[in-house]
Amino acid sequence: MLIGVLALQGDFDAHRRRLEELGAEVVLVRNPSDFDGLDGLVIPGGESSAFLKLLGEDTFQKLNEFVHSKPTFGTCAGAIMLAREVENPRQAGLNAIDISIRRNAYGRQIDSTIVEAASALGSEPLEMVFIRAPRIESVGKDVEVLARRGDDPVLVRQGSVMAATFHPELSRDQRVHQEFLKLVRNGAR
Numbered sequence: 001m002l003i004g005v006l007a008l009q010g011d012f013d014a015h016r017r018r019l020e021e022l023g024a025e026v027v028l029v030r031n032p033s034d035f036d037g038l039d040g041l042v043i044p045g046g047e048s049s050a051f052l053k054l055l056g057e058d059t060f061q062k063l064n065e066f067v068h069s070k071p072t073f074g075t076c077a078g079a080i081m082l083a084r085e086v087e088n089p090r091q092a093g094l095n096a097i098d099i100s101i102r103r104n105a106y107g108r109q110i111d112s113t114i115v116e117a118a119s120a121l122g123s124e125p126l127e128m129v130f131i132r133a134p135r136i137e138s139v140g141k142d143v144e145v146l147a148r149r150g151d152d153p154v155l156v157r158q159g160s161v162m163a164a165t166f167h168p169e170l171s172r173d174q175r176v177h178q179e180f181l182k183l184v185r186n187g188a189r
């Protein structure tokens with residue numbers, strides 16, 4: 001399985017390591033041609049506004065096509081990129097998953113936190129690392145919620161797109177990436 005990790009900025013290397021631990025082959029994606037042949041893509045955390053600035057027009061177009069046709073997983077800033085609607089401030093979303101999302105909604109950097117909660121990924125609680133996290137404010141009817149922080153959805157899936165507002169690549173728990181690789185294998189959609 002060949003998985004791309006968008007590597008313009010942010011937390012891409014931890015995703016690379018986790019995916020490799022789980023047996024995937026990983027390509028760091030920086031240019032339009034890097035999308036060729038990928039079975040799936042991870043958009044990491046970082047700063048979504050910086051991603052939008054750093055993506056040239058051609059790479060943006062390839063990214064846009066990819067997320068609407070192949071399995072994609074966005075974490076934190078990556079989830080913001082995939083959303084239908086982005087607030088605080090308003091910014092373009094790729095509209096690959098029917099969620100509206102609010103940037104930096106849980107407070108400032110010092111308020112970053114680790115939460116353990118139940119999830120759909122098994123009986124063990126899931127460790128979730130939040131760093132200047134966005135909040136998913138609404139989900140469309142076709143969106144499955146796989147985990148919540150309090151009442152807020154924090155891990156969601158629609159068709160072959162997954163989004164997490166936390167950083168699963170920073171936990172020991174491999175289940176979230178495993179779930180994404182399952183999606184890639186089953187070629188949902």
Ligand code: GLN
Nearest residue numbers: 045046047048076077103
């Ligand atoms: N605050 C970032 C944003 O708004 C997301 C933070 C992260 O990816 N850890 O894009």
